[in-house]
Amino acid sequence: MLQAIGLTSARHRGLPPAVDDLTFEAGSGCVTALLGPPGSGKTAALRLMLELEPGRGVTYFRGRPLHRVAHPAREVGVLLGDVPGHPARTARGQLRMLCAATGVPASRADELLDAVGLSGLGDQRIGTLSLGMDRRLALACALLGDPHTLILDEPAEGLTSREADWLHGMLGSHADRGGTVLYTTHDAKRAARSAGHVVTIDAGRLVADQSVADFSRTRLRPRVAVRSPHAARLAAIVSREARADRRSVEVVTEASSSRLSVYGSSCAEIGDTAYRHGLPVHQLADEIGDTSPEAGPGPGPDAAAPAPRLESSAAPPPSPLSEPLPVAGAGEGERQLPPRIRRRPARGPLRPVRYELRRLFGVRTTTLIIAVALVASAALSVLLGRNGGTPLPNVLAAWPSLLPLPPAALGAGLLGALSFGDEFRYPALAAGRGTVPRRLGLLLAKLAVSAGVALVLALLVVLASAESLRLVYGGDLVKVPSNAVSLAVSWSGLTVGCAWAGLLAAGIFRVTAAGVAAVLAVPVLMVPLIESMPKAPTARSMSGLPGRLRELAWLQWPHEADRWVAAAVRVVAHPVGAALTLSLSVLVCAYLFMTLRGRVRW
Template identity: 80%
Template sequence: MLQAIGLTSARHRGLSPAVDDLTFEAGSGCVTALLGAPGSGKTAALRLMLELEPGRGITYFRGRALHRVEQPAREVGVLLGDVQGHPVRTVRGQLRMLCAAAGVPASRADELLDTVGLAGLGDQRIGSLSLGMERRLALASALLGDPYTLILDEPTKGLAPREAAWLHGMLRSHAAGGGAVLYTTSDPKEAARSAGHVVSIDGGRLVADQGVADFSRTRLRPRVAVRSPHAARLAAVVSREARAARRSVEVVTEASGSRLSVYGSSCAEIGDTAFRHGLPVHQLADEIGEIGEIGDTGPVAERADSGAAPAATRGDGREADATGGGGSGAVPRPAANAAGPDLPPPIRRRAARGPLRPVRYELRRLFGVRTTALIMAVALVASAGISVLLARNGSTPLPNVLAAWPPLLPLPPAAFGAGLLGALSFGDEFRYPALAAGRGTVPRRLGLLLAKLAVSAGVALLLALLVVLASAASLRLVYGGDLIRMPPNVMSLAVSWSGLTVGCAWAGLLAAGLFRVTAAGVAAVLAVPVLMVPLVQRMPKASTARSVTGLPGRLRDLAWLQWPHETDRWLLAAMRVVAHPVGTALTLSLSVLICAYLFTSLRGRVRW
């Protein structure tokens, strides 16, 4: 069962809250419709329930608040707006990525593709899906964790009647399995057809809380739709016979002039009247019309256009609540709290949780789009071409030739490609926030950060190795094998080359995560050779009185460890890399970015 108690939005600039003291229930095994006209506060109520907006109140999901649920994806499935996914990612890739975030097996994605009717579209790109197929994918995303409760905001908006009927069938099937379903709509007819319980709101306040039978009886009005080429004559005849029989019948002529809406009669009576007077009838059908707009305290208003999307009605909704006309009963308020004896507890907008399997999630996010392979391919081709050009004059050192790093370029293609991939690691998260739909941010969890650092470092090392191999193969093919000889300081060169690519990848990643845009990550990568290296080179250099020679051995003695002597050579090589101007600049940049990232993360955690 879902219980919403005292939901109240935060006030902005003295305006009335979008949701004001809203209390209702969505029971187990039942589809509940939250009905209201556009702007009545339906979406704001859902966001308060999901702790996406600040305010007051509390929502219990089977007796627990959402922030106390260890795995929210297994308790609540949410559909708010469109699918939050990269448009070039495949449908199956999107679901498998979200499976890693929810901590469920990847096979769950294929199961849900069959369930929602997308089995044949698993390899289709998200950006090429129709609205109906995209809504099916969004429903599959909400069902990944097999949740008990489903919360959907206008799930049938813009859908064709056939797609809407299918989606409501899925919701009823979920409720039949014992789950709770809550969805919003502005169409009372849709609520009457598909829901078992209807909660009507207006201006953020509760208007009626009724079962669907009582809702249809007290809030909707039956009528007979008649279409005839002699509609005016038929209307006059029906009104005259109703007055003669002293029956309360009201006839409304539609704007087209050939269609009538008759209230207080039946299809049989209208058909008999038309037959007796020899009037042809082209349409004769029972329909349901709404009584009036929510908030209309005047007389009952009839609408002429039955095809327009009707709004919910007030009618005698308040009286139905007071007399128990289908209402679910009052929901008890929580006990007094620190906010005051009569105020519900505050709702704090909480940061999104990180993926339960961060490394698996990051791998599927990175390789689920073709951008990664494209960037790596461009870096390999550019490096091979540049290395061939650099080897022509014979004056460029072999390490620069293999790295494809001419003096004119601030960075070699491999380092820039690694930095771009690192920047996209966080940049795509903010542009397509699959982890935090509706929150507008990305979770700053340590596990997610470490996973991104590890995966980006692995990809950078792979790219660095492939570039060297591609350059060597190109040189051997063009100039023969005599040009390539193993340099004596190969270990130091390997460490420096690896450190450059990994450092650029991390600089792009941290900057994009800090400034929430990919361009900031790319700028941070380019700032290392363009700004930081000249700054380091201009620093005054004093004479060195002491040396760090023998540091690896002293570290080994201090830690009581007996690592191989080969490790000492690696440590010394790393120290030489850090002492180089580029290494020093990269180290300083990474240190500043790490401190800034941790500072903003801690500040955001304290704020929330």
């Protein structure tokens, strides 16, 4: 069961709230339609229930507010608009990625694809799906955690009648299994056909809270649509005969002077009356009229007749939920305001490493970047090895002096920037929030995965460069240098550092371009800045640092590790290493500051 109590949205610039003291229930085993014209506050009400907007009120999902539910995706399934996924990702890849975020097995993706009728389109990209197929995929995303409650915003908007009937059939099946379904709509007839309970709102306030039978009787009255060139004369005759026979018949003349809507009569009675008086009739049909206050008369078959508002005739007695909560120990006339709704940050994925791996390799962009880096590195190494004047480490790394960074470092930085850049552009984890959860687990997963991909790319580049040199110039050119350990540490630190710089910068500024700019800023801005710093005439040596660290350490590491410590120190002492270390330190501090500020704000 869903219970919404006193929902009131925050005021903006002195305007009235989009939702004002809205209270209603959506019971288990029932489909509830939240009905209202466009701009009536339906979407704002849903966002208040899901704690996506600040305001007042409380919404209980089986007795608990959403922020106290341990696994929200297993309690509430949400459909707000289209699928918030990368357009190049396949439907199956999108669901498998969200399975890792929800903490359910990956096999759940194929089960839901079959359930929503997309079993044959699992390998189709999201960007190529039609509106109906996209809505099916969105419903599958909402059902991933097998939630008890489904909340959907205009799910049938833009769909054909056949697709809308299928969608509402799925919602009805979920309710038949004991679930709670709440969806918004502006179509009164669709609400009457597909819902068991209808909550009508207008201007953010409750208008009526009815069962579908009461709703159909009070708002969707049967009528006879009549079109005749003598409509005014026919209306007068029908009204006069109804008064004479003491029948309750209402005749409404619509905007077109040739059209009538007759309530309380039938086609046969109107036809007989017109025939007896010799009046021609051009149209005579049974219809369902919408008596909503916002619907106006029109020439089409769905035109609505004007009628009084429903508050006085259709609204049931107030529910106990609509009564304000008394303050403990307060006077009789005092009432307590509903609690504040805080806009809470999105939760991170339950399996962050698995989620990040599926996110990274779920699109072809990752493979394309790695392939371009390998091909460019192999070509550059062949060109650098031709003249024989370039040092072997630079040849293997494909790093000519003209480039600020080698292709491997640029590729690793771009992949790192896309790690957060795509999250903000296609926020699958935080649909409707416009942000990405700043969770430590997600950050660590992204750092670990990006570092692993950077190391693999660095190794593949060296192997591809060595093999290219062997094929072109023979095997005598490539030899293992004596300082291979130091070179390996430097090369690994460069690629991993670039990946992390791009990742953190994109996470701070919420765009991929910022991550790429941060990577390029290391050799273009930071290295010249460090090289321009004044140096002391007598520099102190750092020799013996591993031994001194061993004395301070609580646990003693093997003596073989001294070489790795010394290599790492030399890397940091290099201008590029120092610049990258300084950039990463600044970016980490900035990311932590943004994270703490966001938590304090909400």
